[in-house]
Amino acid sequence: MNLQQSKDQLLGAYRQMKTIREFEERLHKEIMTGEIAGFTHLYAGQEAVAVGVCEHLDDKDLIVSTHRGHGHCIAKGCDVKGMMAEIYGRATGLGKGKGGSMHIADFEKGMLGANGIVGAGGPLATGAALAAKLDGNKRVAISFGGDGSVNQGAVFEAMNMAVVLDLPVIFVIENNGYSEHTGADYAVGSKDIASRAAAFGMKSLQADGCDYFSVYETMAELLDLAREQGLPSLAEFKTTRYFGHFEGDPQNYRAKDEVARHRAEMDCLKNFRNQADDLNIALAELDDIDKQVLQLIDEAVEAARAAPPADRSEITTDVYINYA
């Protein structure tokens, strides 16, 4: 068990995971009503990765996220109500309704954005790590990516660049078994993501992505390498997604019982609860958190619904800072 974490920190991590889970479970329901536009990729099932990584970070550390970004946003401290409003396309959203689910960002929190382009985050995080290195203040950059993203040339280029230039970037690969409707074992030729990174000359580790402690401990080692020696690395976390690739995906590529099985066997919240005793945490404390989280999500949805729609006069603002 992880001794470096105080009880407060552990409860905070649980709260974050629960917040992500309920945020996504609720969105799944709300999307079916037709009120939310566009297409939304839910992160439920993968919470331990976002939280296990971001518990090591503060606002000065930088992360780059993916199309499946809600979990990374919440774990990095983005305002849950601002996120919900953004997903509803409201003027009060973090991006004034201009970005939507796939483009939530909060630069003050070191959250450089969810991203609609698979693999784009690798080079961006590598650049963010260069900024950190130039500042010399032990900040690090994290590139979140899926098993599909490691087949992008841009990601290979970034990994090699990070090694060549000695940059404090960690490539966090969430292997949830699928890129859209294609299995990772088919699309990743070597079937082994971690060994690819090793071939670029960086340290790489593999761990259970459905267990908060396994993610946290794996990252502790890699963050030490990044902060103290300024070196890049990769972590591959095996995980699963509880919903389709995007909402509305019929998931014909998945065995009928797969999701139910994974929900039963691969659940970071259950895992955490099972260890509560050893951590000196009473289940009642977790129940309390659960209640508070549900209330927060209720409030976020109510506030988003009541908020004014995105403002048409904003269509051509924010294209540039200054463009006369």
Add this chain to the structure above:
Amino acid sequence: MPVKTYREALNDVLHAEMARDENIFICGEDVSGGAGGSSGEREASGGIFGVSAGLLPKFGDLRVLDTPISENAIVGLAVGASLAGKRGIAEIMFADFLGLALDQAMNQAAKFRYMSGGKAKCPVTIRVPYGAGMNMAAQHSQAMYQIMTSIPGLKIVMPSNPADAKGLLTSAIRDDDPVIFFEHKAMYGRKGEVPEGEYIIPFGEANLLCEGDQASIITIGRMVIFAEKAVAKLQADNIQCDLIDLRTTSPLDEDMILDSVEKTGRVVVVDECPPRCSIASDIAGFIASYGFSSLKAPVAQITAPHAPIPFARELERAYVPGPDRIEEAVRKIITYQ
């Protein structure tokens, strides 16, 4: 004539052409879907928009290739094979991702013919779902055709209805030059009559959808549908326009444009792209240079604003040029003195 959706028309062509010529193959992300999935269902999607449905069971996994997420290599795969005697069809899931494959399209496919002094042939077709209207935000909604049109060596095609989808995709696959084939995402479900049997629409022949002598509306792709709505309203007020669907922006049917301008002297160009270096500005510039003496009013350019595509429903709706703006522009230019 049978009525089919735009999607079905495209799907029929893929089936017919792959059956006709065994040199044709198709590759892309999830063109069949299901590879490596736990259900074992090998064609789990038939393309994320369903356009390649049924190809895998019929033509097998040597000719229907599910690829990793590697756009530059996907286009390169089709380009390279097409240089080596095959006819590759590559699907880029969203036109926006052409950004990742631009080298293979722009520096490679577009230039082999020229750089080899006419010796090389690269009969590749790159299919790209494009366009706004589904609230997919700034990185999944762009038109991109204006960027590709500016590249010499590529042919640029965008059907506006199911019949054209059939005639133009057939031409694209059979064409010996590289073709970028733009399919509007918001049109896949649209229905229309589609001619049976072999049906080919040659490139560079625009379609004069209706005739009138008061104004010329020149447009492409999904904007044709909006222009038709505007025309219907204008006709109710007895305002008669030429409506030209360009069908291909490269080659461009310059004759039809100039003939129409000569007749009407008043032009509205409608384009889904932002205004700078757009198809609208290209056509307006062409008319200013070659049809100047016929013009009786400034050429009106109806485009998206110079901004990325916003997510929220209200914003995207206002961002994309619509029937009202087209109608208003026509009413304005026909009274211009």
